[in-house]
Amino acid sequence: MSAEPTLLAPVADEPAPSGRSILRRLLTNVSVLIGGIVLVVMTLIALLAPQLGTVDPTAIDPVARNKKPGFERTIRSDDGANSTFTYRMGTDSLGRDVYSRVVYGARISLAISIAVALASIAIGLVIGLVAGYVRILDGPIMRVMDGLMAIPGILLAIAVVSLFRAGLTAVIIAIIVPEIPRVVRLVRSIVLSVREEPYVEAAIMAGTRVPKLMIRHILPNTTAPLIVQGTFIAASAILVEAILSFLGVGIPPETPSWGNIMAEGRNLFRVFPHNILYPGIFLGLTVLAVNILGDGLRDTLDPKMAGR
Amino acid sequence: MLGYILRRLLAAIPVLVIVAVLVFLMLRLTPGDPAAVIAGDNASSEQIALVRNRLGLDQPILAQFTIWAKNLLSGNLGESFFFKKPISELILGRIEPTLSLAFATILIAICVAIPLGVLAAYKHGSWIDRIVMGFSVLGFSIPVFVIGYLLIYLFAITLGWFPVQGYQPISAGFGGYLQRLVLPALTLSVIYIALIARMTRASVLEVLNEDYIRTARAKGQVERKILFRHALKNAAVPIVTVVGIGIALLIGGVVVTESVFAIPGLGRLTVDAVLARDYPTIQAVILLFSGIYVGINLLIDLTYSLFDPRIRY
Numbered sequence: 001m002s003a004e005p006t007l008l009a010p011v012a013d014e015p016a017p018s019g020r021s022i023l024r025r026l027l028t029n030v031s032v033l034i035g036g037i038v039l040v041v042m043t044l045i046a047l048l049a050p051q052l053g054t055v056d057p058t059a060i061d062p063v064a065r066n067k068k069p070g071f072e073r074t075i076r077s078d079d080g081a082n083s084t085f086t087y088r089m090g091t092d093s094l095g096r097d098v099y100s101r102v103v104y105g106a107r108i109s110l111a112i113s114i115a116v117a118l119a120s121i122a123i124g125l126v127i128g129l130v131a132g133y134v135r136i137l138d139g140p141i142m143r144v145m146d147g148l149m150a151i152p153g154i155l156l157a158i159a160v161v162s163l164f165r166a167g168l169t170a171v172i173i174a175i176i177v178p179e180i181p182r183v184v185r186l187v188r189s190i191v192l193s194v195r196e197e198p199y200v201e202a203a204i205m206a207g208t209r210v211p212k213l214m215i216r217h218i219l220p221n222t223t224a225p226l227i228v229q230g231t232f233i234a235a236s237a238i239l240v241e242a243i244l245s246f247l248g249v250g251i252p253p254e255t256p257s258w259g260n261i262m263a264e265g266r267n268l269f270r271v272f273p274h275n276i277l278y279p280g281i282f283l284g285l286t287v288l289a290v291n292i293l294g295d296g297l298r299d300t301l302d303p304k305m306a307g308r
Numbered sequence: 309m310l311g312y313i314l315r316r317l318l319a320a321i322p323v324l325v326i327v328a329v330l331v332f333l334m335l336r337l338t339p340g341d342p343a344a345v346i347a348g349d350n351a352s353s354e355q356i357a358l359v360r361n362r363l364g365l366d367q368p369i370l371a372q373f374t375i376w377a378k379n380l381l382s383g384n385l386g387e388s389f390f391f392k393k394p395i396s397e398l399i400l401g402r403i404e405p406t407l408s409l410a411f412a413t414i415l416i417a418i419c420v421a422i423p424l425g426v427l428a429a430y431k432h433g434s435w436i437d438r439i440v441m442g443f444s445v446l447g448f449s450i451p452v453f454v455i456g457y458l459l460i461y462l463f464a465i466t467l468g469w470f471p472v473q474g475y476q477p478i479s480a481g482f483g484g485y486l487q488r489l490v491l492p493a494l495t496l497s498v499i500y501i502a503l504i505a506r507m508t509r510a511s512v513l514e515v516l517n518e519d520y521i522r523t524a525r526a527k528g529q530v531e532r533k534i535l536f537r538h539a540l541k542n543a544a545v546p547i548v549t550v551v552g553i554g555i556a557l558l559i560g561g562v563v564v565t566e567s568v569f570a571i572p573g574l575g576r577l578t579v580d581a582v583l584a585r586d587y588p589t590i591q592a593v594i595l596l597f598s599g600i601y602v603g604i605n606l607l608i609d610l611t612y613s614l615f616d617p618r619i620r621y
Contacts, residue, residue, distance in 0.1 A: 146322075146326065147329070151594060151598045151601075152556040152560050152598070153556060155559060155560060155598075156594075158578065158590075159331075159590055162582045162587075235448075235449070247582075248583055249583065259451075262453070276454065283450075287448075287449040291445050295445065
């Protein structure tokens with residue numbers, strides 16, 4: 001490093017932290033640890049759903065409709081032996097086991113949050129890089145983004161979802177669209193500030209081609225903020241999915257997502273609050289964990305934003 | 309000042325035009341015949357032809373937009389095919405509950421969040437600070453409708469203090485109006501409180517390190533006055549800004565809260581319109597809400613100089 005001309009060294013207040021020290025700082029951050037552990041547990045629940053004493057989450061059972069948590073039912077199998085099945089979280093109005101639906105619901109909600117976070121970041125990154133680097137396109141792109149941001153997020157998601165036939169893809173697209181402008185703004189602002197840095201100007205002077213300039217010099221600066229932004233998008237995606245399902249415009253009602261279980265429980269809420277309570281706890285806990293993780297990541301990776 | 313207002317107004321207009329274009333394109337870019345979509349699922353082919361002719365859907369897209377924008381500017385939002393009524397009439401009939409809910413929410417949120425945020429900043433690092441910050445993260449993590457049902461379960465079903473659901477117009481008696489407004493407004497204010505308290509804390513925390521705060525302390529000023537007169541006033545610009553940005557959250561929350569509490573407002577209208585695929589109404593409501601959002605933020609920009617006289621226009 002010292003052999004190189006100082007002009008090419010990154011301008012930073014402190015030496016750039018190595019990969020290992022970042023990892024150590026992450027693992028000693030309480031927020032990252034707590035959020036991470038809860039999320040690992042949720043992921044395990046999602047992956048191991050069939051092994052956790054669940055039954056088919058979509059199986060309808062007219063005999064066991066609207067049962068309170070702890071309801072036991074003796075099932076006589078074909079060979080004459082009796083077995084007892086306990087509905088740990090009760091059943092819904094179609095007799096589906098709420099516990100199984102909540103456990104399987106972790107799969108849907110986590111999958112949606114990851115898909116939305118990755119897609120929003122990828123699309124926003126590309127548009128943001130173009131806006132920040134290609135001066136002619138900057139104005140038009142940012143005006144469209146301003147327009148998108150002027151439409152309140154949930155409203156935009158509802159509008160987008162109304163354009164498609166109901167389904168998982170429609171819901172994912174509907175949650176992605178309002179998130180993109182935020183990512184674009186973030187990436188663009190980073191590109192605009194980084195391209196003024198001496199080492200980028202030096203690279204341009206040295207004749208570095210645009211693709212290499214982007215990948216080597218500009219992209220690495222966006223990594224930390226985008227990881228932080230991505231966790232917050234993941235948290236908001238889980239919430240928006242639940243809200244869309246709750247309003248009746250989400251994924252098909254038989255799919256066991258947390259939002260759908262709660263939407264189903266709406267009508268009989270006064271008598272059977274558990275149909276909203278249990279999925280609500282799982283959902284709240286997961287989103288809380290992602291948010292706490294995001295706060296921790298921001299404090300560790302992006303110290304400039306700490307304390308906000 | 310007048311010049312600044314004009315410039316800001318002129319800057320807000322393109323944003324609204326772009327929103328209008330996006331909302332317009334929304335329907336035109338979807339696969340299928342927009343006339344058939346607008347006319348609804350049960351329309352006959354004559355009705356579809358009528359819609360196509362009236363909205364000029366057989367003309368080039370630019371001409372279509374001109375017709376649409378002209379109608380919009382003259383206050384003609386079109387007709388709802390689901391409710392069989394002019395949309396402007398629909399909106400007018402639904403505006404009172406939504407405005408009441410929004411005002412009550414903003415009032416609760418500001419009255420709770422700002423003192424909490426100031427306190428958290430003042431007692432920085434203490435357990436009060438941790439509780440406020442913890443509540444703030446929690447508020448962002450629970451869906452509005454879960455909060456709504458929890459409050460209904462606790463205060464309406466178990467304690468019986470408030471009605472479970474419903475809305476009563478203010479003309480039918482202020483007591484009943486207020487009684488039905490408390491739970492929905494509390495529900496909706498949670499996320500708003502979380503947002504404002506967080507920003508108040510961060511902003512006041514920054515200001516508390518300034519020299520003039522030390523000067524105020526040195527001259528023996530009472531702590532309460534230091535906090536609310538010196539610190540809060542100087543910390544106000546980011547707080548007021550976040551109140552404006554939070555309007556977007558508030559509008560999204562209105563849609564959900566009105567569904568939970570069966571309030572016949574604009575949010576419920578939005579959901580009904582989406583469920584019925586009543587596109588003219590969806591478009592009108594989105595435009596209206598976006599206009600309100602942009603307008604409020606514009607007003608808030610103009611108040612900056614009240615809080616910080618250094619800001620000149």
